[in-house]
Amino acid sequence: MIRFNKVLILFGLLVTLLPFFFVQQVKAAETDPVYDKIKANGQLVVGLSADYAPYEFHATIDGKDEIVGFDISIAQKIADDLGVELKIEELGFDALLGALKTGKIDVVISGMAATDERKKEVNFSNTYMEVQQKVIVRAEDADTFQSTSDFDGVAVGAQKQTTQEELAKTELTGSTVTSLQKVPDLITNLTSGKIDAIVMEGPVADAYVMSNDKLAIADNVTFENGTKETAVAISKEAPVLLEKVNASIDTIVNNDLLTQYQAEANALMFGDEDTVEQGFFAKYVPFYISGTGYTIFLAFVGVLFGSIGGSLLAFMKLSKNKILKVIAAVYIEYVRGTPLLVQIFIVYFGTGVLGLDLSKVTAGCIALALNSAAYVAEIIRAGINAVNKGQLEAARSLGMNQMQAMRFIVFPQAIKNILPALGNEFVTVIKESSVVSVIGVSELIFQTGVVQGASFKPFLPYVIVSLIYFVLTFALSRLLGVAERRMKTSD
Amino acid sequence: MIKIDKLVKTYGENTVLNQIDLEVTSGEVVVIIGPSGSGKSTFLRCLNLLEQPTDGQITFEGNDLLAKNFNIDQIRQKMGMVFQSFNLFPHKTVLENLTLSPIKVKKMAPAAAEKTAQDLLAQVGLADKANSYPASLSGGQQQRVAIARALAMDPDVMLFDEPTSALDPEMVGEVLAVMQTLAEKGMTMVVVTHEMGFAKEVADRVIFMADGIIQEQGTPEEIFDHPQNSRTQDFLSKVL
Numbered sequence: 001m002i003r004f005n006k007v008l009i010l011f012g013l014l015v016t017l018l019p020f021f022f023v024q025q026v027k028a029a030e031t032d033p034v035y036d037k038i039k040a041n042g043q044l045v046v047g048l049s050a051d052y053a054p055y056e057f058h059a060t061i062d063g064k065d066e067i068v069g070f071d072i073s074i075a076q077k078i079a080d081d082l083g084v085e086l087k088i089e090e091l092g093f094d095a096l097l098g099a100l101k102t103g104k105i106d107v108v109i110s111g112m113a114a115t116d117e118r119k120k121e122v123n124f125s126n127t128y129m130e131v132q133q134k135v136i137v138r139a140e141d142a143d144t145f146q147s148t149s150d151f152d153g154v155a156v157g158a159q160k161q162t163t164q165e166e167l168a169k170t171e172l173t174g175s176t177v178t179s180l181q182k183v184p185d186l187i188t189n190l191t192s193g194k195i196d197a198i199v200m201e202g203p204v205a206d207a208y209v210m211s212n213d214k215l216a217i218a219d220n221v222t223f224e225n226g227t228k229e230t231a232v233a234i235s236k237e238a239p240v241l242l243e244k245v246n247a248s249i250d251t252i253v254n255n256d257l258l259t260q261y262q263a264e265a266n267a268l269m270f271g272d273e274d275t276v277e278q279g280f281f282a283k284y285v286p287f288y289i290s291g292t293g294y295t296i297f298l299a300f301v302g303v304l305f306g307s308i309g310g311s312l313l314a315f316m317k318l319s320k321n322k323i324l325k326v327i328a329a330v331y332i333e334y335v336r337g338t339p340l341l342v343q344i345f346i347v348y349f350g351t352g353v354l355g356l357d358l359s360k361v362t363a364g365c366i367a368l369a370l371n372s373a374a375y376v377a378e379i380i381r382a383g384i385n386a387v388n389k390g391q392l393e394a395a396r397s398l399g400m401n402q403m404q405a406m407r408f409i410v411f412p413q414a415i416k417n418i419l420p421a422l423g424n425e426f427v428t429v430i431k432e433s434s435v436v437s438v439i440g441v442s443e444l445i446f447q448t449g450v451v452q453g454a455s456f457k458p459f460l461p462y463v464i465v466s467l468i469y470f471v472l473t474f475a476l477s478r479l480l481g482v483a484e485r486r487m488k489t490s491d
Numbered sequence: 492m493i494k495i496d497k498l499v500k501t502y503g504e505n506t507v508l509n510q511i512d513l514e515v516t517s518g519e520v521v522v523i524i525g526p527s528g529s530g531k532s533t534f535l536r537c538l539n540l541l542e543q544p545t546d547g548q549i550t551f552e553g554n555d556l557l558a559k560n561f562n563i564d565q566i567r568q569k570m571g572m573v574f575q576s577f578n579l580f581p582h583k584t585v586l587e588n589l590t591l592s593p594i595k596v597k598k599m600a601p602a603a604a605e606k607t608a609q610d611l612l613a614q615v616g617l618a619d620k621a622n623s624y625p626a627s628l629s630g631g632q633q634q635r636v637a638i639a640r641a642l643a644m645d646p647d648v649m650l651f652d653e654p655t656s657a658l659d660p661e662m663v664g665e666v667l668a669v670m671q672t673l674a675e676k677g678m679t680m681v682v683v684t685h686e687m688g689f690a691k692e693v694a695d696r697v698i699f700m701a702d703g704i705i706q707e708q709g710t711p712e713e714i715f716d717h718p719q720n721s722r723t724q725d726f727l728s729k730v731l
Contacts (some may be wrong), residue, residue: 358584391578393541394543394572394574394637396645397541398568398591399644400595412582
């Protein structure tokens with residue numbers, strides 16, 4: 001059986017590697033499409049999820065927001081060795097492999113473990129770091145948990161789709177596992193007593209314990225398979241790049257450069273501890289301001305182009321042509337019947353598959369506009385239908401054709417019904433644009449994650465962001481109310 | 492001028508107009524009376540195809556209106572229509588209500604269109620309301636504007652669909668007066684109305700409709716003084 005497996009693996013390896021040999025022979029070695037692109041553009045695009053201190057996180061350096069961490073140092077080293085510029089692309093962790101496979105980014109360096117699951121999708125470089133998984137608990141519970149068998153009936157948290165989640169399920173026998181997207185959310189759950197322990201990566205756990213004395217590490221709990229091999233993820237179509245990256249990583253490992261990188265990262269993380277305590281607001285206001293700017297921009301562009309698309313859809317739906325009618329109806333029902341989150345992923349990765357290289361913001365705007373168009377279409381249709389039928393008849397009786405009657409008579413009146421509802425749609429899109437954070441558009445929710453990651457405060461940033469949203473939407477609805485009353489009086 | 496042959500209009504199972512024949516000659520004032528639901532308004536609205544007839548033929552100035560791909564828009568310019576509920580454009584001033592279609596459809600020069608509009612407003616006695624919005628006018632004034640608006644297209648025939656039914660009693664007179672003046676000037680008119688006095692005084696021919704067919708027609712004297720049909724007699728005994 002074992003022998004058979006080995007044969008199978010060998011065979012599999014041969015099959016997967018064959019194309020590479022072939023490609024290399026034809027192209028006279030030393031090249032692959034991804035590597036060529038990097039060289040041609042003069043930049044290495046590294047994808048990461050910058051809410052994972054000390055791996056990668058936001059810090060204010062000389063008054064400027066920058067992404068730092070030891071993964072960044074590694075990325076910089078690789079870029080230097082390749083002789084190109086380093087470009088960081090921020091994404092949600094879930095979106096990283098999708099972005100890599102669709103060519104949005106060249107490599108992923110985001111504390112990513114080289115698991116067998118992931119190896120089916122992408123290649124991994126040599127391991128640059130091995131870390132142990134640890135269990136973090138509330139300080140007063142530190143002595144309760146002595147081994148992996150002490151977790152019967154205990155609520156344990158872990159990040160969704162991670163090694164840690166797997167460990168919690170397999171090795172902490174009897175535990176009930178809560179999987180969340182983000183580490184700060186897990187910490188909030190732990191401190192508020194919703195869960196009693198979190199499985200976390202060593203360096204991250206250490207960072208949280210150091211910054212929060214209500215937390216402790218259950219030192220005696222050790223995992224059998226708790227060693228994580230962190231590596232750089234690279235597309236399977238990039239063997240040359242893989243070779244180059246491995247060379248850089250070997251240099252890093254052999255010269256023990258990582259120790260130095262980690263020290264730098266830790267210094268940035270805790271070096272300005274005092275200022276963190278002193279001026280949370282002063283330090284993080286810029287994040288919120290920029291986030292607010294993006295949120296308003298997204299909502300505005302989304303509703304603007306949504307209105308254009310929505311008008312088109314509405315006219316298609318109101319037209320006499322059956323085919324147009326059906327197309328519009330199907331689109332509207334489909335978009336209104338599927339989650340915005342899914343639509344965003346489809347637009348972002350779908351355009352990648354089609355070979356269009358859209359930026360995150362563009363993709364976000366397009367997704368919001370396409371989504372909003374369906375809702376606006378219904379608003380416009382309802383607004384037009386609300387205009388008295390006699391108006392159209394009067395216009396037609398004067399010899400106007402359908403187009404003229406709509407343009408000069410019906411539409412100017414429909415606008416008065418449509419505008420207030422359109423304003424409400426704008427308010428809705430402001431809130432819904434938060435979903436775009438998953439592809440790394442740095443709007444409010446994304447920035448909140450950044451602040452959480454950098455400040456180690458899991459709860460406060462949410463309170464602040466909720467207030468910002470409220471102020472935005474409340475001010476806007478007041479404004480709309482005034483505008484609406486103005487329009488009424490002009491009747 | 493208008494010739495209607497075997498006009499049929501059905502809504503599903505319900506036959507509203509059943510084989511109606513009628514000819515209206517130039518300069519004639521035809522008044523259609525009859526009980527509610529008799530199909531008078533539907534008949535009128537079929538004439539300019541606001542309602543699509545189910546069957547039959549309508550010929551207007553030699554054009555077969557129900558021919559395939561016939562462009563009704565040009566014919567509608569020649570058939571002015573006045574509605575029961577006025578249907579003035581609320582977002583336009585009175586003057587704009589009158590000039591919009593001449594400018595956009597007939598491509599008249601704005602100055603010329605305004606000149607015509609002012610003259611028409613003077614004719615209906617509303618020259619001072621040119622820059623008002625319809626919402627600020629009384630019902631009678633609105634209906635007079637609506638008549639002027641239809642006249643602004645310089646039509647060959649005017650269709651009136653119960654023009655005074657939505658008006659307060661004291662305003663009926665002013666609208667009828669405008670219509671009477673129009674008739675005296677020789678305008679061809681088809682009027683659906685409940686105003687028997689108007690029918691008696693102005694009509695060249697009165698048509699009594701009930702149950703989707705023309706029950707009786709003739710001069711006002713014939714219909715009002717010597718009705719032959721029992722339905723006509725019954726109806727007139729109730730309204731007069």
